[in-house]
Every structure is written in structure tokens, then in C-alpha cells.
Amino acid sequence: MALAQRLALQLAQWPMATRIVLLALVPMLVLVGAGGWWLRVQMHQSLLASFEQVLRDKAQRVGARLLVGPQGAGLREQAGAVDEFSAIYGGWYWRAQAGKQVLRSRSLWDMDAPPTAAAGPARGAPVLHLATGPMQEPLLAYTSAVQIGPPAVEATLVVYGPAAQLQDSMRQIDRTLVLAALALMALAGALAWLQVRVGLAPLRRLEALLAALRAPQGPGADVAQHLAAPTGRDLQPLQAELAGLLAHNAHVVARARAHAVDLNHALKKPLALLSAQASAQALVPAAEVQRQVAAMAQLVDRYQARTLSDALHAHPGAAGPAVDVRECAGQVLQMMQRLHAAQELVWALDDGQAPAGPLRWRGERADLEEVLGNLLDNAGKWAASEVRLSLGVQAAGHVDGQGAEGPALVLQVEDDGPGMTPAQLQAAGQRGLRFDETVQGSGLGLAIAGQIAQAYGGRLALGKSSGLRGLQVRVELRGLVTA
Incomplete structure (x- = not known):
């Protein structure tokens, strides 16, 4: 067992092409060898059987012309017989023996002894025996019992035939079979x-596509389109999975970079304030330092939570317990009401468009709080008197020609502030872009909310509120729990 395991490990280290060729050739070699040997045996036996039949016929013909002398005076051959047994040392011989009486063919001339004692049965023909003639030529012998008479005499007749031509035919068969086997194995x-070249060509094309991703002038962020190049039907599922995995990894890396940029941008403001106060006065109040330090610590924790949220699920919304949307929205709304208490705004929660009963969303609670917090905080900064949060559900549908998607959670935030011009609506959402520097903020709220919406297969849309006449932000988040 250990030897087999070591052999399997060694074979596993060989290239795939080598293993495939060996798996194809080794069974073929066994079949060709076994089939060739069986065919050789059958053909040899056929030749020997034919030669045996020739010797049997000649033995009958010779036995028919053997006679017993008058008053049993020895064996003799019928006169006038001229055939292949008449040529001296011609390769065809016979010898008959009855007791001590021996009669031999004319071809043996004056040899009293048989060509040689039988050397053993011929392979594939147990009736025939190997022998050597007077000229040291190979012979095959056939032995039979004959009745000679009258008077009846029991005699043993041995007929010899030349085996050189038969052996040449056998060797020619062997050479032909070997050449045929070699040609078949070469083919x-x-x-x-x-087959390996053609069969593994899709893998080589896929390898080339993946290698191109690491090249300095690779496809860049357009990984999915680059891996959409045809490599073969069999590899399409693997290719699609690789494209999805690489696209997801690129998306995660892009989000991580965006988090770093966002954190860098957000930390600049408290640091700038501390620097400005330190430049204006020798001593900065401890309360102000603590406030700015606390703000920076809160920012670090906030972006760390967002980064962890990205790492926890490869497919957004697929992991973690379902979030109670109404309860989460109510808590964020109360927090915003306390944060903007000085403005004395009306904060309204409208869930009339949502279905009755629990409204649960399969996603990270930190992401939902991030979206709601950014949108409501932005609305509270610009609203004149009222901010409205509406909860709703969008039915399942198709997205970008792909398969059907499940229902989506819809969050809609409206305010009665000045709103945005068409040009501002077009530019809104860019990282760090602020339309009024007098209003406190980092310019990242809409960009962060849009990024989270995209991570969950949704989107963020800006428009004019039909009810409050200010800005309307609509966010769709896939992953709504329907059961």
C-alpha cells in the first residue's frame, strides 16, 4: 500500500499531458501485445495443422503401398513408386518398422538409422515432433500405426517432411506482427x-489569459471582459467562475483602497483644525483636542467596520443574520434627531409602501446603518424644516439582461432644502466633492452610500422630491428576506 501511494504521488508530479498519454498508451500496449500474441499462436497452429495434414496424407499413401514378403519374409515396397520420397536426401523421408524388420524410403539411401531421434513435440502441434535430417536440415516427423498384409502385420510408420519453409513462414509472420504492432503503437x-494537444489547448489559452492579467500592459480593471475570450465549451464553467472570482477580488481591493482614501480624506479636517488652532495660539484647549481625537477615533472605527464588512462575505447579503429594517431605521433616525437637535427638524419615518409584518434584510447591519446615517445626516444639514425616510420593496426582476434577481429593499430619503441643480445632480457622488464649504462635512456620504448599494447588487439614484421639493435619494439594496 505504501509503495502504491509513493508511486501515485510520483505520477501526480508528472505533467498532465504525460499522464494522459500514458493512460492512453499503456492499455493500448497491453491490448496490442496480448492480441498480437494470440494472433501469432493461432497462425502458427494453423500452419502446423496444415503441415500435419500433409504428413498424414503422405503416411496413408506410403502405408497403402507397403507389402509383406512371401511367407512373411520381411517388409517391402510396391514396385514402380516414384514420388518425393525417391529423391535422395530430398527432405522427404519415411521409415517403417515391424518388430526387428525395418524398411525405409529410397531418399534415405543407405542410412539404417532414422534421421535422428525425435527431439520433442513441436510447439503448437503435439502430434508432430522435431527432427534433423541427414543433411542437418530441420524436419517434422509424424508417427502412425499401419496394418500391412496380408498376412496382417502391425508396423510403425514415421514420415518426415522438411520444416525449413514452414519455419521461414512462421518467422515472417512474427516479423509482420511485430512491425504491425510497432506501427499501431506509433499511430x-x-x-x-x-488528442492531448487539441484537448489541452483550451487550458493553454486560459493559462495565457491568466498570464496576461499579470503583464504590465494587462487588461486592467476589465478582468471579466478579458476572461470572456472563448476557450472551449468544457472550460466555460471554470472560466466563468475564475472571471467572477477575479472580478470580486478586484472589487474588494478597489473598495479597500476607497476606504483608505475615504479615511485619509476624513481625517484631514480634524487634523487641519488642530493645526490651525495650534498655529493661532500657543496652547490648544484640552477639550478641543479631546473632541477632535474622539472624532478621529470614531472615523477609524467606522472605516474599520466597513472594511471588515467587505471581508466577511464574498457575496454581499449571503451571510449573517437578517436585519430588522424598521428597528434599525428607527434607531438611526433617533440618533440623527439628537445630532441635529439645534435645527428643530421634523424627522418622519414612512413605511406605508412596505409590506405588513417584519421587514428583514439579509446583509451587514453596519452597512445598513452606514447608508442610513450618511443619507439622513446629509439631509439634516440641508433641510429647512423636515426630513422624511420612506421604506419600500421593489419586486423581483432582471438586471442587465442577467437572470432574475430577488426583491430589493428600497430606502428613500427626502428633505425640503434647496435641492440640486441638474449639473450638481450629474456630479454628485464624486468622492470629496462638496457644493458648499460652509456646511460641515467631508463630501463622502453619497459616494459611500452608492458604493455599499453596488456591493449588494443595488444602486443609488438622485432626483427632486415631489413632496418636499428638495433632494430625493433613492437606494436599492438586494437581499430582502421574503419568507
Whole structure:
């Protein structure tokens, strides 16, 4: 077992093409070898059987012309018989023996002894025996019992025939079979090599596509389109999974970079304030330092939570317990009401468009709080007297020609502030972009909310509120729990 495991590990280290060729050629080699050997045996036996039949016929013909002398005076051959047994040392011989009486063919001339004692049965023909003739030529012998008479005499007749031509035919068969086996194995090897080249070509194309991703002048962020190049039907599922994995990794990296940029941008303001106060006066009040330090610590915790939220799920909304949307929205709304208490705004929660019963969303609570906090905080800064948060549900549908998506959670935040001009609506959402520097903020709220919406397969849209006449922000988040 240990030897087999070591052998399997060694074979696993070989290239895939080599293993495939071996798996194709080794069974072929076994089949060709076994089939060739069986065919050789059958053909040899056929030749020997034919030669045996020839010797049997000649033995019958010789036995028919053997006679017993008068008053049993020895064996003799019928006169006038001229055939292949008449040529001296011609390769065809016979010898008959009845007791001590021996009669031999004319071709043996004056040899009293048989060509040689039988050397053993011929392979594949147990009736025939190997022998050597007077000229040291190879012979095959056939032995039979004959009745000679009258008077009836039991005799043993041995007929010899030349085996050189038969052996040459057998060797020619062996050479032909070996050449045929070699040609067949060469053809099988060429076909296996061609099959490996053609069969593994999609893998090589996929390898080239993946290698191009690491090149300095690679496809950049357009990984999915780059990996959409055809590599073969069999690899399409693997190719699609790789494209999705790489696109997701690129998305995660982009979000991580965006978090770093956002954090850097957000920390600049408290640091700038501390620097300005330190430049204006020798001593900065401890309360102001603590307030700005606390703000920076809160920013760090906030972006750390967002980064952890990205790392927890490969597919947004697929992990974690469902979030009670109404309860989460109510808490964020109360927090915003306390934060903007000085403005004395009316904060309204409208869930009339949402279905009755629990409204649950499968996602990270920190992401939902981030979206609601950014949108409501932005609305509170610009609103004149009222901010309205509406909860709703969008039915399942198709997205960008892809398969059907589940229902989406809809968050709509409106205010009665000045709103935005068409040009501002077009530019809104860019990182760090602020339309009024007198209003406190970092210019990242809409960008962060839009990024989170995209991570959950949704989107963020800006428009004019039909009821409050200010800005309307509509966010769709996939992952609504329907059961």
C-alpha cells in the first residue's frame, strides 16, 4: 500500500499531458501485445495443422503401398513408386518398422538409422515432433500405426517432411506482427499526442489569459471582459467562475483602497483644525483636542467596520443574520434627531409602501446603518424644516439582461432644502466633492452610500422630491428576506 501511494504521488508530479498519454498508451500496449500474441499462436497452429495434414496424407499413401514378403519374409515396397520420397536426401523421408524388420524410403539411401531421434513435440502441434535430417536440415516427423498384409502385420510408420519453409513462414509472420504492432503503437502515440494537444489547448489559452492579467500592459480593471475570450465549451464553467472570482477580488481591493482614501480624506479636517488652532495660539484647549481625537477615533472605527464588512462575505447579503429594517431605521433616525437637535427638524419615518409584518434584510447591519446615517445626516444639514425616510420593496426582476434577481429593499430619503441643480445632480457622488464649504462635512456620504448599494447588487439614484421639493435619494439594496 505504501509503495502504491509513493508511486501515485510520483505520477501526480508528472505533467498532465504525460499522464494522459500514458493512460492512453499503456492499455493500448497491453491490448496490442496480448492480441498480437494470440494472433501469432493461432497462425502458427494453423500452419502446423496444415503441415500435419500433409504428413498424414503422405503416411496413408506410403502405408497403402507397403507389402509383406512371401511367407512373411520381411517388409517391402510396391514396385514402380516414384514420388518425393525417391529423391535422395530430398527432405522427404519415411521409415517403417515391424518388430526387428525395418524398411525405409529410397531418399534415405543407405542410412539404417532414422534421421535422428525425435527431439520433442513441436510447439503448437503435439502430434508432430522435431527432427534433423541427414543433411542437418530441420524436419517434422509424424508417427502412425499401419496394418500391412496380408498376412496382417502391425508396423510403425514415421514420415518426415522438411520444416525449413514452414519455419521461414512462421518467422515472417512474427516479423509482420511485430512491425504491425510497432506501427499501431506509433499511430496510437501520434493520435494520443494530437488528442492531448487539441484537448489541452483550451487550458493553454486560459493559462495565457491568466498570464496576461499579470503583464504590465494587462487588461486592467476589465478582468471579466478579458476572461470572456472563448476557450472551449468544457472550460466555460471554470472560466466563468475564475472571471467572477477575479472580478470580486478586484472589487474588494478597489473598495479597500476607497476606504483608505475615504479615511485619509476624513481625517484631514480634524487634523487641519488642530493645526490651525495650534498655529493661532500657543496652547490648544484640552477639550478641543479631546473632541477632535474622539472624532478621529470614531472615523477609524467606522472605516474599520466597513472594511471588515467587505471581508466577511464574498457575496454581499449571503451571510449573517437578517436585519430588522424598521428597528434599525428607527434607531438611526433617533440618533440623527439628537445630532441635529439645534435645527428643530421634523424627522418622519414612512413605511406605508412596505409590506405588513417584519421587514428583514439579509446583509451587514453596519452597512445598513452606514447608508442610513450618511443619507439622513446629509439631509439634516440641508433641510429647512423636515426630513422624511420612506421604506419600500421593489419586486423581483432582471438586471442587465442577467437572470432574475430577488426583491430589493428600497430606502428613500427626502428633505425640503434647496435641492440640486441638474449639473450638481450629474456630479454628485464624486468622492470629496462638496457644493458648499460652509456646511460641515467631508463630501463622502453619497459616494459611500452608492458604493455599499453596488456591493449588494443595488444602486443609488438622485432626483427632486415631489413632496418636499428638495433632494430625493433613492437606494436599492438586494437581499430582502421574503419568507
